[in-house]
Amino acid sequence: MRLRPYGDRGLLVELPSRAQRRALLAALGDRAGLEVVSGEQTVLALTADAVARRNLADALGDLDLTHAPPPEATGEHRIPTRYDGPDLHAVAQSWGCSPDAVADRHAQIEWLVEFVGFTAGFGYLVTDHELPSMPRRDSPRSRVPAGSVALAAHYCGVYPRSTPGGWQLIGRTDVVLFDPLRRRPALLRAGDRVRFEPVR
Amino acid sequence: MTLLRVLAVGAQALVEDLGRPGLLAQGVPTSGALDGDSLRIANRILGNPVGAAGIEVLLGGLILRPDRSVVVAVAGAPCPVSINSAPAAFGEAVAVPAGAELRLAAPPSGLRSYLAVRGGIDVPPVLGSRSTDTSSGIGPAPLRPGDVLAVGPAPQEQIGFAPILPPPGGAVQVRAGLGPRHDLLTSAAHALLGGEQWRVASQADRIGVRLEGPRLELTHSGELPSAPIIAGAIQVPPSGQPIVFLADHPTTGGYPIVACVQPADLAALAQARPGESVRITLRANAI
Numbered sequence: 001m002r003l004r005p006y007g008d009r010g011l012l013v014e015l016p017s018r019a020q021r022r023a024l025l026a027a028l029g030d031r032a033g034l035e036v037v038s039g040e041q042t043v044l045a046l047t048a049d050a051v052a053r054r055n056l057a058d059a060l061g062d063l064d065l066t067h068a069p070p071p072e073a074t075g076e077h078r079i080p081t082r083y084d085g086p087d088l089h090a091v092a093q094s095w096g097c098s099p100d101a102v103a104d105r106h107a108q109i110e111w112l113v114e115f116v117g118f119t120a121g122f123g124y125l126v127t128d129h130e131l132p133s134m135p136r137r138d139s140p141r142s143r144v145p146a147g148s149v150a151l152a153a154h155y156c157g158v159y160p161r162s163t164p165g166g167w168q169l170i171g172r173t174d175v176v177l178f179d180p181l182r183r184r185p186a187l188l189r190a191g192d193r194v195r196f197e198p199v200r
Numbered sequence: 201m202t203l204l205r206v207l208a209v210g211a212q213a214l215v216e217d218l219g220r221p222g223l224l225a226q227g228v229p230t231s232g233a234l235d236g237d238s239l240r241i242a243n244r245i246l247g248n249p250v251g252a253a254g255i256e257v258l259l260g261g262l263i264l265r266p267d268r269s270v271v272v273a274v275a276g277a278p279c280p281v282s283i284n285s286a287p288a289a290f291g292e293a294v295a296v297p298a299g300a301e302l303r304l305a306a307p308p309s310g311l312r313s314y315l316a317v318r319g320g321i322d323v324p325p326v327l328g329s330r331s332t333d334t335s336s337g338i339g340p341a342p343l344r345p346g347d348v349l350a351v352g353p354a355p356q357e358q359i360g361f362a363p364i365l366p367p368p369g370g371a372v373q374v375r376a377g378l379g380p381r382h383d384l385l386t387s388a389a390h391a392l393l394g395g396e397q398w399r400v401a402s403q404a405d406r407i408g409v410r411l412e413g414p415r416l417e418l419t420h421s422g423e424l425p426s427a428p429i430i431a432g433a434i435q436v437p438p439s440g441q442p443i444v445f446l447a448d449h450p451t452t453g454g455y456p457i458v459a460c461v462q463p464a465d466l467a468a469l470a471q472a473r474p475g476e477s478v479r480i481t482l483r484a485n486a487i
Contacts, residue, residue, distance in 0.1 A: 003487055004379050004380035004381070005377065005378075005379040005380065005485040005486065005487050006379055006380045006428075006430065006433075006457070006460060007377060007379075007430055007432060007460035007463075007485075008377060008460075008462060008463075010380075010430060011487065012379075012380040012428070035221075035224060035225070036225060037225045037451065038225065038428070039425065039426055039427040039428050040426040040427065040452075041425040041427075042425070042427050044224075044427075044430075046224075046430070053487060054487060057487045115426065115452060116225060116227045116451070116452075117227055117426055117428075117450065117451050117452025117453075118227065118452065119335075119450075120226060120228045120336045120338065121226060122227055124426075178226075178227075180326045180327055180338060184226070185223075185226055185228070185327060186225075186226035186227060186228075189225070189226075190225065
């Protein structure tokens with residue numbers, strides 16, 4: 001674990017181990033006065049002030065991050081998906097299998113939300129399973145339909161709204177990833193588990 | 201209920217309050233008035249709560265007509281204010297009669313003027329704020345001619361007075377704490393970042409201000425694993441020209457963040473015009 005200062009009240013925790021990051025998120029929980037933001041290999045803790053930051057840094061030294069968080073600490077989501085994306089065939093070709101096999105492999109995996117970024121509600125999903133990496137499209141689209149399920153590098157993501165996007169679109173869901181009127185607008189949270197369910 | 205009709209908009213006019221903090225983990229930046237100090241001042245003059253929604257006006261050009269008399273105050277970039285073509289005071293409570301045209305012209309200095317109305321701009325809040333987030337589209341849409349804005353009920357507080365100090369001349373001075381990845385600055389880049397007079401580039405908006413100057417070399421080229429971004433973060437992309445992120449910033453990014461401008465200094469940066477000078481004082485940042 002490496003700690004870096006970030007602004008006057010931020011503590012950036014570098015933790016290359018995914019399991020340890022999940023344990024850290026569970027340990028930090030929903031503490032009052034603390035805002036926690038996940039990155040790809042880091043966790044940012046925004047404290048109340050420099051003194052609180054110092055205290056948190058000291059407390060982190062005593063944390064045991066070797067145990068996985070309890071299941072109730074993370075959410076689980078099912079995403080019904082129509083596997084009919086415009087890049088499904090390109091992905092199938094790259095993976096050397098049929099489009100149906102792409103859908104099967106994708107849906108069989110338990111995905112994990114690594115972090116949320118890029119736009120409101122966009123979760124970067126990862127998996128421990130072996131999956132061929134998929135490069136981004138050579139030319140990004142200026143408009144990706146909302147609900148598009150997409151792949152790039154070793155990530156999967158679902159576009160919450162129509163934005164420009166360069167990821168490979170393999171399907172589409174009607175699940176609302178970001179709703180400003182919901183109590184918690186973003187559906188996905190770092191550490192949550194996600195399963196895609198093929199629908200016709 | 202009093203209504204304000206928008207007759208004209210200049211470069212940009214947005215409803216802003218003090219933003220929606222606490223949602224970074226959901227990919228939502230704080231947003232809010234880029235020069236929050238000036239919005240607070242305008243609100244204080246009117247007896248509004250300091251966080252009442254006002255209108256952030258970029259380089260003037262806004263014309264409004266209220267259907268009933270309202271009291272307004274303008275702070276921030278010192279734009280000429282007129283009511284039915286007669287000059288009205290900047291930085292003071294001003295009564296606008298029903299049906300009169302309230303006009304904010306282009307300021308001779310600064311970028312963003314803040315028009316507050318006694319009672320506040322009353323649009324439906326989204327995620328606890330009436331702020332327009334230009335990068336995610338959350339909140340009210342940017343104002344356009346024909347828009348009608350409701351004004352909230354008058355507050356209990358009396359109309360008052362708040363002094364507006366003209367900004368000091370010369371380069372905008374900002375203080376920045378080093379980190380998290382200041383270790384990636386070469387010693388030459390470190391000296392340049394804190395020693396050079398940077399210029400605000402024309403690519404400057406509510407998402408961030410790009411600074412022009414010498415190329416900053418890093419010890420690591422290319423992207424890092426995506427890391428969280430906060431307002432004030434100074435990012436060095438491959439061009440070597442730093443970007444200071446502002447209120448509508450993306451919440452994660454892959455290029456190194458080498459320092460972070462103190463929140464108190466962001467308002468001055470938000471008022472700096474393209475071509476104007478910026479001086480960054482770097483401070484060590486121990487945990």
